[in-house]
Amino acid sequence: MNTQVVSLTEHIPHRALAASKKDIGHIVIEDVEIVFGKGANANQAVTKTSLDIKPGEFVCILGPSGCGKSTLLSSIAGYITPTSGVVSVDGKPVKAPGPDRGMVFQQYSLFPWKTIRDNIAFGPKVAGRSNVECSSIANTFLEMVGLSRFADKYPSELSGGMQQRVGIARALANYPSVLLMDEPFGALDAQTRLMMQENLLSIWSEFGITVVFVTHDVDEAIFLADRVLVMSASPGSIIDDLQVTLPRPRDPAMATGAEFMALKKICLDQIRSESLRAFEQQNR
Amino acid sequence: MSNLGQATDVAEVRDAEPEPSTPTQRKEDLVGFADAPGLSGKDVLKAVRGCTSSTYDLLKKHGVSIVLSLVSLAAGIVFWQLATAYKVDFYINFENIPSPGKVFAAFWTHLGDGEFYIHIGVSMQRILIGYVTASVIGIAAGVLMGRSKIAWSLIYPYIEVLRPIPAVAWIPLAILMWPTEEASIIYITLLGALFPIVLNTLHGVEQTPEVLVRAAKSLGASRLQIFWHVILPAALPSIAAGLAIGMGVSWFSLLAGEIISGQYGIGYFTWNAYSLINYPDIIVGMLVIGGLGTLSTYAVKIGMKPLLAWQKRAR
Structure with missing residues (x-):
């Protein structure tokens, strides 16, 4: 049984850079409202929402499909400009997508024509770093996600879990201050997902990076997060803000503990009552 | 990644069951981040043997279709030859067509x-x-x-x-x-x-x-x-x-x-x-x-x- 694990500290040459980032990655969402369409067709995806996500915090946005949680994430990423209100990261208002906010997508979003190494090196490359730097960064992150052996393969030759690991490595290769994840493990089978969650937590603890993780899986949210934001559908709004005080490092065995169960019950009750409300609203 | 070993233990046990999942489930996923079992010499031998026999297999597999194609082409040329030799004029005129x-x-x-x-x-x-x-x-x-x-x-x-x-x-x-x-x-x-x-x-x-x-x-x-x-x-x-x-x-x-x-x-x-x-x-x-x-x-x-x-x- 292989239990040898790569220590990140040794493999990040820019460790000093990562450490100095301790105080950055502060996300502030002020009175953000997102409406799609105009006039009679207007559809309010996210109602007036304000949030303050602290540097280094692991936040999960939990909610049913179509509740606007991905839309909210997209506004932090800069793909969507809020109809009103401001999203800012470290005091700078978000206007467009940028390398300071790494994004991991739900679907496999690796470039199929680039090798794993070139996928990871993409960010540094477009930032104008030299080939030597690019390949050194790529090697660092390949090792971090345990895929050094697959460096010269193409994404289609890798399994879904491996592809998502590359996706995470690619986003981190820019040394972003924030990592945004849109249901990244949704398409994976149960065991792989569990593995990925643990791996993500260890990466996060080494990096000390702010993570905003969107999911509809209650267990996933509680297992990962410092803080779970429960979101309701139509119109999307945050209905609860739960602190998860489970000790770290987290262990899958905690999922059967009393504290975990209590949190899970709160989340499930809220989601159920919200779903019921939405259901009644539709049938009115 | 200290608790990685534990998770892989669980995963390895379940690995025995075949899993119909897309994209394909690979062993490397379950083994974890550090390293997965590599190729053995046996795999290499198998690959070499595969290469040498593949040409033969290809011929065997497509032999019938190649033969049929050649026969068909030959038949066309024979028809052309006969049509010009006998100067066939049955709506289409072969009288002036060279053989x-x-x-x-x-x-x-x-x-x-x-x-x-x-x-x-x-x-x-x-x-x-x-x-x-x-x-x-x-x-x-x-x-x-x-x-x-x-x-x-x-x-x-x-x-x-x-x-x-x-x-x-x-x-x-x-x-x-x-x-x-x-x-x-x-x-x-x-x-x-x-x-x-x-x-x-x-x-x-x-x-x-x-x-x-x-x-x-x-x-x-x-x-x-x-x-x-x-x-x-x-x-x-x-x-x-x-x-x-x-x-x-x-x-x-x-x-x-x-x-x-x-x-x-x-x-x-x-x-x-x-x-x-x-x-x-x-x-x-x-x-x-x-x-x-x-x-x-x-x-x-x-x-x-x-x-x-x-x-x-x-x-």
Whole structure:
């Protein structure tokens, strides 16, 4: 049984850079409202929402499909400009997508024509770093996600879990201050997902990076997060803000503990009552 | 990653059950991040053995179909020979058609004849100039149209209006428009290749998955970098198809141009043979045109192959 694990500290040459980032990655969402369409067709995806996500915090946005949680994430990423209100990261208002906010997508979003190494090196490359730097960064992150052996393969030759690991490595290769994840493990089978969650937590603890993780899986949210934001559908709004005080490092065995169960019950009750409300609203 | 070992323990036990999941579940996933079991010498031996026997297998597998194809071709030539020998005139008239033997003899003589190569050379030069120009214009226009609504509105009407006009219909106007006959023939060749290339490029660009463009944006790529690293490669399979089709059509158009005007070229050679009542040469010309068209389309496909290597690995 292989239990040898790569220590990140040794493999990040820019460790000093990562450490100095301790105080950055502060996300502030002020009175953000997102409406799609105009006039009679207007559809309010996210109602007036304000949030303050602290540097280094692991936040999960939990909610049913179509509740606007991905839309909210997209506004932090800069793909969507809020109809009103401001999203800012470290005091700078978000206007467009940028390398300071790494994004991991739900679907496999690796470039199929680039090798794993070139996928990871993409960010540094477009930032104008030299080939030597690019390949050194790529090697660092390949090792971090345990895929050094697959460096010269193409994404289609890798399994879904491996592809998502590359996706995470690619986003981190820019040394972003924030990592945004849109249901990244949704398409994976149960065991792989569990593995990925643990791996993500260890990466996060080494990096000390702010993570905003969107999911509809209650267990996933509680297992990962410092803080779970429960979101309701139509119109999307945050209905609860739960602190998860489970000790770290987290262990899958905690999922059967009393504290975990209590949190899970709160989340499930809220989601159920919200779903019921939405259901009644539709049938009115 | 201290608790990694524990999770892999659980995962390894469950690994025994076959799992129908897409994308494919691989062992490396479950083994964890650090390292997975490598290839053994046995695997290598197996691969080598596989390679040597694959040629034989291929023959065995396709042997029947190859034999059938050859028999079919031979039957066609025998029919041609008989039809010309007995001067069959049953609605289709074989009286003036040269026999396969005469055609082959004519071809053989031309192989030692310098002028024959000039005809071929001139045609290939026209194809090269017309086709390369069409590729450059076609890919540029296709990409522009795919990424810019304004460019689309400006260019697309021309494509819709001009595309249905066959190359032959352009010949009189082309002669009036261009200063030399050579230029008008190249222009017609270019037109033929242009439309399949533009339309396929446009299609490819439009099909670029938006998530890849988004990913590139969040990784800090500029518009130009997105174009170069994302849109162009994403459109490449479609562009390659357009280039192959365009090559075929450009031969078709070239021939039309050469038959009606010009002093050299394989199309001229064919038409001239008819005027001079040198019937075997008509068929020699036709076969050479067919051969060159096939070869050049094949060359385009081979040329694009290294750029599409990533696609083949997907299977």
